Amino acid sequence: MSDRNPRNRAPQRRPDPVRRLAYQVIRQVNGDDGYANLALNKALRDQRLGGRDAAFATELVHGTLRWQGTYDAFLARSVSRPLADLDPELLDLLRLGTHQLLRMRVDSYAAVSEMVTLTRSAVGQSRSGLVNAVLRKISQRSLDQWITAVAPHPDEDLPGYLAIAKSHPRWVIDAFANALASDSNELEALLDADNEPPRVTLVARPGLAEVDELVAAGATRTRWSQYGAVLQGGGDPGRIAAVATGRAGVQDEGSQLVATALATAPLDGNDTKWLDLCAGPGGKSALLAALVNERDGKLTAVEPLKHRAELVRSNLRAVPGEHQVLVGDGTKPTWPAGWYDRVLADVPCSGLGALRRRPEARWRRTPADIKELRPLQESLLESAITSVRPGGVVAYVTCSPHPHETHEVVDAVLASRGDAVLEDARELFPGVPSLGAGPDVQLWPHVHGTDAMYLALIRRT
Template identity: 90%
Template sequence: MSDRSPRNRAPHRRPDKVRQLAYRVIRQVNGDDGYANLALNKALRDQRLGGRDAAFATELVHGTLRWQGTYDAFLARSVSRPLGELDPELLDLLRLGTHQLLRMRVDSYAAVNEMVTLTRSEVGQKRSGLVNAVLRKISQRSFDHWIDAVAPSEDEDRLGHLSIAKAHPRWVIDAFADVLGSGQALDELLDADNEPPRVTLVARPGLADVDELIEAGATRARWSPYGAVLQGGGDPGRISAVATGRAGVQDEGSQLVATALATAPLEGSDTKWLDLCAGPGGKSALLAALVTEREGELTAVEPLKHRAELVRSNLRAVPGDHRVLVGDGTKPTWPSGWYDRVLADVPCTGLGALRRRPEARWRRTPEDVTELRPLQEALLGSAITSVRPGGLVAYVTCSPHPHETREVVDAVLGRRGDAVLEDARPLFPGVPSLGDGPDVQLWPHLHGTDAMYLALIRRT
């Protein structure tokens, strides 16, 4: 069939390659349960995009996914039938167009025309009219005016208003409000979740130092003695220390909780450490480097083979006889009380890393919290059993949800009489606003880190 019709005698334009790349990455995420960072990085490498094009593609992908729920509320007022009746491919095109119109400095005429062209290329000519009409309707209001039109008023339902205005599912906001209250701190957290995170590096002790990373263009991190921030983004792999595994990409919060476990006072032997839930291996590499300095060894356990390979890759530059085991951390194959220090960085909803995982907020459900709870308790129980009397366990999650943090710790310790909570706050020197203790909750809006949680437990 010809590209020309009586209504459109000009040949169809080719779609903009950056928008096309962004749309296809979004489809991988929403259609195939992909991960935005992995899919986008691969697409940029495959298409050899860098500089402004890469930055534009990143904002298109991450921004569209981050604000997806809010855009759906706008689109529901702009489409004549329920959004659930639209093809997923068409809905993602509308979301991508809405992001350009309302949250980016893209001329509205250009944004609509480019999206119509992309629609013709990706889903066919018949759908282009609907995309054109809907996006023109979206362009008639600013972002703030759309919020006023679709969100409940703050006086009527403050948390419901924040759910639309700050692009977080209501159940997530309810959970955050349980910890922070419903005032300014909650607003600040939600705003921080919507800011792109900085690229934070870790210099693995004995292999690299922060000065080397600074010479490569980074600046010193705020809290971690091993941390540096890569200014202006860019590819961390261009830095020699990162490329060779002597340094890595690791959020500062992750560095802090691993360092806290390593530096907590311990009497007696201190050469056998265990990472019970190791994949993908960032904390494992930091702990392995630290225990190597004490002439000790790390055992890293990961149930999935492909993630165990990631752990091995992270450990490749660390000297010593460190082991990576493919196995179930809830079913130890080692004797009880074998280890001196144990990290239990348990699987969780990841609600503390919404800055860097924009799709996670819409993918997770309250049921995930309930379903993960038995595994979290089992892993913590296994960690306590694996550590010797006097030894230390760090229970860690990348979630501030109360059901995944202190409630898990209280439930496990309440069933056994051989372990006690210790005050972890002194292990974060110089870090403010750590709460009432004895556990520690880090926050994006207070500390610039992921919302990492740490409970330090000593076996008695």
């Protein structure tokens, strides 16, 4: 059959493959509750995209998801019906086009034309007219002009203004403001840091690799972690031999710092039995296992989900020793009370401290999630304290700065028992500034360049 119709019009253009890939990943995230980093990495591998095409696809996906709330506010002014009445597939196409028009150096004519072509391919010819009209309307204003037109004035409603200007849900902004207890300038700096693409940070696992090996492969040393290096210019960390063989891994500097703090906390007596109570996917487990090897010890890693336990085993594959991975519920220990010398309780949390690397999380989480996670967090901390011997230490860790997930959990658990005390953890972060009033520690993206990791150090008495 001919590609031309009876009137001999030119055959329809095919959509740009990079934009099509980005749209398909966004649909996996928004339509199927996928994770942006996993879905994108798989798509790039499957399509064998690299270099500039991979970078373009990454910005399309992460940028569109990161700024989704802001774009929805603009689109609500540009579409003649409520956004809730639009098909999700069509709304994601509009978001993807808006991102190119307002935050990427894409010619407006090209951006609209490419999105109309993609619309025809993805959802049909009948929707292309709406996409064309709406995106042309979006292109008539700059990002700042749209913010001025849509957002409330900051003097009248600062959280409402920031929700649109910085693309965070209002409840998250309120929680961050509560945790910072500081001026609005610091709050804005944190929101800006959340909107910056994260660096690829590597960890050289002690006894297996040296940071110098990562530096020789093109990385630079991290500011605070003695085991860390930043991969310059992004790229695939798997091309580095130490990472490919498991002697090094990808791990945020904040995660390295809290694991190292647990390992270096003063301890009298035996120091050979360590426990990672909530181990998946296993990055901290691998660092702790390498560190306990230096003391001829053994790590036990516990993870309730079978597939995540396999990820822990994969992370531990290069670390020598008889380290053990258990599939089980950390709130129901199968080991004797007081069995371990050091325990890490890196509890499930909202993940609000890692919004830089999980752009979809800010729209997926709700205040109800914070409330629902609280009993589990308290139960895991109770179990961790019971599992450590007298004189031993527990690190309670979350990748969230939300007070309901951090010090309020610690305060509630310690108030219910008389056999544990909170110790000052700040001295375990040598050279790292601005750790908070203590005795616990809060890291911040806008201050430390890390995820917003929280650590409380608890000693069993």
